[in-house]
Amino acid sequence: MENSYASHAPGLAGRKEWIALGVLMLPLLLVSMDISILYFAIPYVSQDLEPSATQQLWILDMYGFVLAGLLITMGALGDRIGRRKLVLGGAAVFGAASVAAAYAHSADALIGVRALLGLGGAALMPSTLALIRNLFHDAKQRGRAVTIWTGVMTTGISLGPVVSGLLLEHFWWGSVFLINLPAMALLLVLVPFLVPESRSASSASSAPSAAGAAASREPFDLVSAALSLAALLTFIYGVKEWARHGFAPGPALAVAVGLVLGHVFVRRQKRLAHPMIDLELLGRRAFGGPVFANVLAMFATVGMAVFLTQYLQSVKGLSPFEAALWSLVPASGVLVAAPTAAILAQRTDRAYVMGGGFVFAAAGFCWLTRIRTDSALWFCLTAAAIYVGGLVAAMTLANELALGAAPPDRAGSAAAVLESGQELGGALGMAVLGSVGAAIYSRDMADDALPAEVSTALPGGVADAVRETLGGAAAAAARLPEETGAGVLATARDAFTHGMGLASVGAGAVMVGAAVFSFVVLRGTSERATSEAGDAPEGGDLAPAQTGVLQ
Known part of the structure; x- marks a missing residue:
């Protein structure tokens, strides 16, 4: 056998x-x-x-x-x-x-x-x-x-x-x-x-010896590797610092440098006989479309994960370990949504199922806008389960579409592009949605929203921290008289929850856009992906005759 x-x-x-x-x-x-x-x-x-x-x-x-x-x-x-x-x-x-x-x-x-x-x-x-x-x-x-x-x-x-x-x-x-x-x-x-x-086929082709095979492989372009590393590192670093500390010249410069290096990288790929990224493949609806859909999905997934974690710990008062355990509850949405999406995708166009997943996620984010500081824990976790289930269903089908559209000999590069898109989407989600939440929090925590004695009881830097983050408000509340500290903390929790609600509106709007994109742009790509990619032998270390399967 x-x-x-x-x-x-x-x-x-x-x-x-x-x-x-x-x-x-x-x-x-x-x-x-x-x-x-x-x-x-x-x-x-x-x-x-x-x-x-x-x-x-x-x-x-x-x-x-x-x-x-x-x-x-x-x-x-x-x-x-x-x-x-x-x-x-x-x-x-x-x-x-x-x-x-x-x-x-x-x-x-x-x-x-x-x-x-x-x-x-x-x-x-x-x-x-x-x-x-x-x-x-x-x-x-x-x-x-x-x-x-x-x-x-x-x-x-x-x-x-x-x-x-x-x-x-x-x-x-x-x-x-x-x-x-x-x-x-x-x-x-x-x-x-x-x-x-x-x-890849050209990397394993027609060489009679190991030395010959090594010589016949596609050249690995070190300059492209350095450019891709520098572009992604500087861009993601800039976006994360922007999300963490707000707009500043340093993070903005890092984002700009990343974009310039990315542009240089793309121009170089167009000139190479063996590029690291197949730009022609990326331009196909059957591949580039799912990659973009994945970017949007990760934008919402990572952007809202920070809010959910803080809500469980800083608003509901759970310990970090308790919050981590409760944060597993939304995975129940995945257990239902992912298999359901896979079954539906066998009966209808995957683009419609993806779009349905995004609509489901938008409904979860809409639910999240109704959460208040005194909402029951199940109310928050149910909303999270809905949007997580919809997002994972859409991401699964997007991964499948893109991977099916990629020729087998470019599967590694295609998978890397998919995952790089997910990393970029996550970084952008943290920056954009995090900035929305931070802006609402700061506005709601203006001087006139706080007890008058806060400004006089706390040093200037600590008072500023109260107005910037919920964590800063919790730390400051511990230094205030009990009644005043409780008032500051309650105001901060209301402000954070308000910011989370408006960030949910933004995430939901992006999900509606992703659903429209799936319905309109990705329709019909399931069949086209199979015909364009094919499953021809790619030429590896096994001979084509060795096709037996151990059942």
Whole structure:
């Protein structure tokens, strides 16, 4: 019996492919968890390593910055050297960096190791999605696999704080990194046996020897890699700083520099014989359209996640761990919406189902506008479950459409473009929706909204903090007489909830626009994607004759 896959034939995937998918989901879960796993651990890290305020921010942000900046580079590299090789290399780097992070003895060392974790994560994420494209050639099976991929990615981000809280109750802060090791070890052992190598056709073509094959591969453009890294890093850094501190010359300059570098990168891709990004593919409705829809979905997802977390902790008074556990409740919307969307997509145009998901999300955001400081917890969580379910349903189908439209030999680059779009959408959501909420909060917390004794009882800087953030108001309230502090905190909570409501209006409006975009622009792309991409053999390490499937 042959021990290979149907990855070079358009047949149905068998049991071995699904086992391989399960193995590939392990690194994806952990990579997405690492985005949020330090949220609870940072106080313990601060106590042990004593970082400055700036170092603490970089400890939190460095992983995400490097991950976002290297996605395009790693996607293109996987297409050239082989996606399985890149997964194995990424797992090795991620595992080694996890050990180094757990035993870091200084803040600077931890920042550097977090950058290495981002490097490993960037190697893993696009490769796992690209390998799905080459393992599952049947559209229905690929749809189910992409649904699993999307669910694991979004679940990992939500699980990060919960896992962190559980570990920190029993172990030291380094345990949040060591949890990565068993999964990475399992990946290194099983992937060579379960996952066939795949790379672009021109990178694996017609060379009689290994040396000849290496010589015949597409050249890897280091200048393009540097440009994509610099453009994404500076742009996302500028947007996040803008969201965190408001408009300032530094963040605005970083955004401008990122845009200029991105323009230079795109112009360079147009001139190259073997570009890192296939601009012709990106211009197709069947690929570029779903990428844009994903940007809009992540805009709302990440932009509103910050509000929900703060509402649970600072308005409803839950502890961080309690808030993390309750924030898992909206995942119930995913459990219902994603399979329902997959079933509907088999019976009608995926664009209509995507549009329906966005409408569902808009309804959830509309519900969120009715939340007040004294609203029941179930009222808030139900609204979140509705919008999260709609968004994940739309994102799953967008991922499936885009991946189906991409030629198998460009699956790595296509997956990287998808994920880079998600990172950009998330950063923009934090900046735009966060700025809306901050502006409403500041307006509602003007001097005439606060008790007169606040300005006289608090130093100028502390009084300013009260007017800027809910956290600043909570800290200041503890320094005031009990009755005055309670009044300040109640006013601040009302102002925050008002800001969250208007940010929800903005998110809902964007979702309505995304629904219209799906109904009008993406209609009919499901069939076109299949005909344009095809599932022809891409030329990998397995011979075309090896097409048996272990059932």
